[in-house]
């Protein structure tokens with residue numbers, strides 16, 4: 417039997433049902449207008465950012481990496497909470513602008529930026545985190561043509577990585593960033609070009625839970641930034657130190673100890689080298705800020721037996737929850753935290769498989785989960801749905817279409 421996992425804090429029970437913001441699962445579905453639906457909690461987002469700020473040095477800016485969840489009302493709410501935004505495409509730039517985010521607080525990383533994307537970002541005054549020398553040349557040429565000084569930072573491909581991270585984004589040959597040895601040359605060219613030099617971006621990995629690994633990565637980032645700044649021979653206006661804070665999805669996972677990370681960072685900030693003394697310092701987080709603030713609700717449309725196993729077949733599935741199905745960068749499929757939302761107060765009495773409505777064996781939401789008795793019409797909740805859910809899943813697959821999304 418696989419247990420049903422660590423349900424994030426902040427979810428309530430009301431009238432025997434799962435509730436968010438005082439609304440029961442049934443009321444939330446009514447509000448969304450249909451199932452399946454992603455429900456994001458405003459309070460959860462607010463509290464998460466406040467708790468993180470309380471733990472981190474005052475000097476540290478907190479950016480939101482919008483690819484985790486670019487739902488417009490979420491972006492609008494986050495705009496009042498964070499210090500900046502990280503985008504990774506021209507499409508995200510358009511979403512950010514439409515949500516009213518301040519372009520001067522946006523930076524744009526990501527390989528393969530097309531000329532039209534570079535131009536749109538330069539025109540808006542968005543900082544480009546350059547991923548290659550070629551991209552730098554193209555950005556400078558576009559700036560020249562527009563008679564508009566582009567804001568340029570360099571994304572560094574560091575020689576180290578974030579230990580224990582779910583996705584490695586640095587260390588060795590990578591499509592991301594410019595190998596650290598080549599950064600000083602390019603930075604000097606940018607400084608001489610008349611472009612606005614915005615400093616460095618060093619992102620080392622994603623979905624790490626260990627405070628020690630995160631502390632070590634941050635120390636390595638500060639050391640590398642100091643070394644590069646001295647090689648470049650000029651002050652660093654800004655350093656985006658990356659992020660990588662994960663959230664617990666599975667039973668043995670423990671939440672990130674942000675207090676320890678904050679203390680370690682406070683100590684480093686008290687003793688920064690001269691090259692970083694006036695540098696604007698920030699971290700960028702996606703999943704950590706929004707992941708636990710979302711729950712996915714899907715209705716059971718069939719209950720069936722097969723060779724002794726019970727299947728609850730839902731109207732949702734991997735087309736909205738690719739990660740929960742185990743098909744988004746996971747090696748071994750494990751259950752995301754999940755529950756019967758309409759029987760949230762009841763005891764677990766049976767072992768069932770929860771599957772989606774797609775005609776593929778990959779479409780599984782929970783294997784051998786110990787849950788209360790559920791029938792057709794009940795709602796299943798899959799937690800940790802606030803990040804890499806709706807927009808990181810193939811919603812057009814099998815003609816299903818997107819889920820509803822609401823911010824409560």
Ligand SMILES: *Cc1c(COP(=O)(O)O)cnc(C)c1O
Nearest residue numbers: 481484525619622623701702703
């Ligand atoms: C994806 C990404 C992030 C966000 O990662 P999370 O694991 O969601 O925090 C931040 N920065 C960059 C450069 C990324 O590519």
